[in-house]
Amino acid sequence: MKKLFKTTLLIAFSAFFAMSFSACKKSKSDSTVEPSNNDAVKTEIINQFLGHTVAPTYGKLALYSDELVNDLEALKADMTQANVNKATASFLEARHWWEMSEAFLFGAASDFGIDPHIDSWPLDESAFNTLMSSPNMIALLAEDEDGTYAGDNLGNALLGFHGIEYILFREGQPRPVAEITDDYMTYAIAVARDLRNHCVQLEVSWIGDNAPAAHIELMEELEYNTTVNGGDFSYSENMQKAGQAGSTYVTLTQALQAIIDGGIDISDEVGTSKIGKPHTGEDPTYVESPYSQKSITDFYDNITSVKNSYMGGNEGERDENKSLHAYVKGIDTELDSRVIAAIDNALTKIRNMAAPFVNNYADPSAGEAMEACQALSDVLAEAKDAIKDN
Amino acid sequence: MFKFNHLTIFAAAGMMAFGLASCKKEVKTETVYVPVQPAELVEGTYAGGELGTTFNNTQTAYEDPTPAVVNYGMSAQFKYGEYFFERTYTQNNPPFNGLGPLYIRSSCIACHPGYGHGMRMNRYRADDWGNGYLLVFTDRNDTYLSSYTGMPQTKAVAPFKAPLDETKIQITWLNYTDEWGNRFDDGETYNLTYPEVTIPEDAFYVPLEVGGNPIPYSDFVCRLESTIGVYGVGLIDAIPDDSLKAQYQKESNDGYMQNGLNPAFWSGNDWGPNAGYVCGDHKHPKRYTYALTRGPLQDAPGANAIWNITNVTHPTKMGHYMTAAYATKASQDPDVQAEFYNYFPDYNLTGNVETDIYNYLMMANIPDSLKVPEMSAEDYTNFMVWHRGLAVPAARNLDDPEVQRGRELFTQMGCAYCHRPSWETGDDVYHDPAGFFATADYRLPRYPHQKIWPYSDYIQHKLHMENDIRTGWCRTTPLWGRGLSAICTGASDRLHDCRAQTVIEAIMWHGNIQSDARRTVEKFRELSKEDRDAVVKFIEAI
Numbered sequence: 006m007k008k009l010f011k012t013t014l015l016i017a018f019s020a021f022f023a024m025s026f027s028a029c030k031k032s033k034s035d036s037t038v039e040p041s042n043n044d045a046v047k048t049e050i051i052n053q054f055l056g057h058t059v060a061p062t063y064g065k066l067a068l069y070s071d072e073l074v075n076d077l078e079a080l081k082a083d084m085t086q087a088n089v090n091k092a093t094a095s096f097l098e099a100r101h102w103w104e105m106s107e108a109f110l111f112g113a114a115s116d117f118g119i120d121p122h123i124d125s126w127p128l129d130e131s132a133f134n135t136l137m138s139s140p141n142m143i144a145l146l147a148e149d150e151d152g153t154y155a156g157d158n159l160g161n162a163l164l165g166f167h168g169i170e171y172i173l174f175r176e177g178q179p180r181p182v183a184e185i186t187d188d189y190m191t192y193a194i195a196v197a198r199d200l201r202n203h204c205v206q207l208e209v210s211w212i213g214d215n216a217p218a219a220h221i222e223l224m225e226e227l228e229y230n231t232t233v234n235g236g237d238f239s240y241s242e243n244m245q246k247a248g249q250a251g252s253t254y255v256t257l258t259q260a261l262q263a264i265i266d267g268g269i270d271i272s273d274e275v276g277t278s279k280i281g282k283p284h285t286g287e288d289p290t291y292v293e294s295p296y297s298q299k300s301i302t303d304f305y306d307n308i309t310s311v312k313n314s315y316m317g318g319n320e321g322e323r324d325e326n327k328s329l330h331a332y333v334k335g336i337d338t339e340l341d342s343r344v345i346a347a348i349d350n351a352l353t354k355i356r357n358m359a360a361p362f363v364n365n366y367a368d369p370s371a372g373e374a375m376e377a378c379q380a381l382s383d384v385l386a387e388a389k390d391a392i393k394d395n
Numbered sequence: 396m397f398k399f400n401h402l403t404i405f406a407a408a409g410m411m412a413f414g415l416a417s418c419k420k421e422v423k424t425e426t427v428y429v430p431v432q433p434a435e436l437v438e439g440t441y442a443g444g445e446l447g448t449t450f451n452n453t454q455t456a457y458e459d460p461t462p463a464v465v466n467y468g469m470s471a472q473f474k475y476g477e478y479f480f481e482r483t484y485t486q487n488n489p490p491f492n493g494l495g496p497l498y499i500r501s502s503c504i505a506c507h508p509g510y511g512h513g514m515r516m517n518r519y520r521a522d523d524w525g526n527g528y529l530l531v532f533t534d535r536n537d538t539y540l541s542s543y544t545g546m547p548q549t550k551a552v553a554p555f556k557a558p559l560d561e562t563k564i565q566i567t568w569l570n571y572t573d574e575w576g577n578r579f580d581d582g583e584t585y586n587l588t589y590p591e592v593t594i595p596e597d598a599f600y601v602p603l604e605v606g607g608n609p610i611p612y613s614d615f616v617c618r619l620e621s622t623i624g625v626y627g628v629g630l631i632d633a634i635p636d637d638s639l640k641a642q643y644q645k646e647s648n649d650g651y652m653q654n655g656l657n658p659a660f661w662s663g664n665d666w667g668p669n670a671g672y673v674c675g676d677h678k679h680p681k682r683y684t685y686a687l688t689r690g691p692l693q694d695a696p697g698a699n700a701i702w703n704i705t706n707v708t709h710p711t712k713m714g715h716y717m718t719a720a721y722a723t724k725a726s727q728d729p730d731v732q733a734e735f736y737n738y739f740p741d742y743n744l745t746g747n748v749e750t751d752i753y754n755y756l757m758m759a760n761i762p763d764s765l766k767v768p769e770m771s772a773e774d775y776t777n778f779m780v781w782h783r784g785l786a787v788p789a790a791r792n793l794d795d796p797e798v799q800r801g802r803e804l805f806t807q808m809g810c811a812y813c814h815r816p817s818w819e820t821g822d823d824v825y826h827d828p829a830g831f832f833a834t835a836d837y838r839l840p841r842y843p844h845q846k847i848w849p850y851s852d853y854i855q856h857k858l859h860m861e862n863d864i865r866t867g868w869c870r871t872t873p874l875w876g877r878g879l880s881a882i883c884t885g886a887s888d889r890l891h892d893c894r895a896q897t898v899i900e901a902i903m904w905h906g907n908i909q910s911d912a913r914r915t916v917e918k919f920r921e922l923s924k925e926d927r928d929a930v931v932k933f934i935e936a937i
Binding site for chain 1: 451452453454455471474475478481482483484485486487488489490491494501502504505508509520522524525552553791881882884885886887
């Protein structure tokens, strides 16, 4: 869900005044992009987004989810604290890249239901306990070499990151190895294999033939859909061919708007829901990662994901000349400045939150981060609107 | 409060207009609701009226709050309510707890992917993403089984067993060739396929019964009914009862429908015996679901689904969605008896395990101390703010000449007769048959006096399709927003069981010789390819 409209009149008035004094300015500097119906420019921005934000993010997600499977298998074979710690490290790395992808949950993550499949919370502890007391189910999971039995039969409330988090973490720390039973490991490995399958599905769905051959092969073996609406296009091709026959995007501008929309959606989600609901309702049950206590890291990564989408690539491979930032700047310099300031402000306010969130959700610093994320969502909505006729 | 809010908003709008008059830059309407002059846009663009339309046309277009939600200051409640639609329920872990003892899905969005229509499936699994199918169990006379819930459950939490084993359900897609050989006169072809569902006798845990009496397995029939999108349903609730009655009267007087009108809903010149949905001491005409089973939104599919799909209880629904046949079967099952008190120690009330299981499942003879709603009143209120607050995407490209040609043909051919383009909402003094909300309760958004464009008459007609919907009577499905389905949900399957994968297929499934839409389809067949494409483009635009 996204939010197009401001929630308070105060903010509306503020926006009005800001707009009324700045709306006539259309200054252009050398680093801006001339937007007027320039399909080549739009395509370049889309390609930069696909090649330098989406592709590396999902590539790393697939890589570390695979590593997580390997580390869990190694742990099961040799139950040492060092191996627990190693598995938690690869878990956090995979988790990091998943959260770094949440500004583009549209496309494969939504169409194939991957988001709820791998990131539902809370874990259903009653169902978990039932599972652990069922030797038949444990035996089936132990035989589940490719993770498909788990994926088909456990249900979203036992699958994904939070199931593995429950096994590996307590109170923000790697769990003592003595607490982790062999059945727990059987479960964690089956869930991790299913997680890996869907992370690879994200990668292959977006990157298509450019994905690693082994990953393409895995998708073929599992018979997972990796194209848009079962057709010929990968999700990247679908976006690159915006405005052409067969693409779900009617225009290139709509594709650019979709990228901004992804940022609106996640910044509103982080502000209003992920931080806002525990904070305003003073209800810790709404805290998403209570076992690893990495909620604040998740929030920071989510907003970084927005930054990478807007600024023309992930850190280290960014090209601001081929970015929404440059494009919006070409239309309205002041608006672009406000977007960048809102991104930076949200990141700062999240970094300043009292940690861990599960114990500090009522702290004023959480309220400040909530408002900063909501403000980012609002200014991105303005940016989405500003490019609609260009 | 209400008045103040509106006055202030209009003041803000006025100031914005003033502030922007001095330069040429276009106003950004996202900042606050500003009534934009409809004269500037082709009529019909505001699909949900000014209070109910979003101009978002990207992937979240089905998920936006209406301007009314914003005007009422309900944005946060809307967002909190959205959680209960999107999130996966658990048995006991708050905040999304209460799943079971039996359930159909563990989340609402599982059936409404991207808030839209269900997807065509090749198998029935409750956990398969996009599976919006509900199983419809009847005998050969279209009477629902009494031993299964109207929407049969295929999932159970321990120690219970599912009423039937979903892994044994077979969905087979069969080809159908219409009298024109699936071909237009200019040579263009189309595919027609339809589902056949078979379930072996050993898949059923609960006996097959109608009216409490066993029926032979050979009399058992299963059909599929898919979900449709959930956006805009609050606006439908705001259509006045007498406007619906006038539509029935008009269609009755016109007599164009070769199958007439369903006598259960219209008889002579007045409502039929089944048309009214009881609300206190009066009734409202039913307007929701294919089978027209529901009236006011506050007790319509969404308000019920949050309970009966997951079996999560809330203040107006404290029982389980359950049949006595299942409760009897489970209470006598030695496996269940052996484990019941381990899982439900609080329900060891009589010492007789069979009685305790039966009473738990039926929520009968249970002390008040155990009758605590799993979903709180506040959460249910937020859920209903969200539900009643979902906007409809604006129609797109209505100024495109090809779309305009399609619009003209849509009317000329008679599509617009049942897919009635527009309605005027009334005062929207809404009702809640369940009594949780007061009439026109201030807690939910309202949509008074809006011109809305759903493209439905909200009346049932017959299309006489192969393996037809139960009874053959199907409420005209609204067409608004469907053109965005691929981008919002990843699929764009159509009709009640997703048998159509394109607009053309959906139209041609209306063409049976006995169908109420027969003459319209004949006219459609007479069009040039260019004109057929224009009709499709118009349907995708609205």
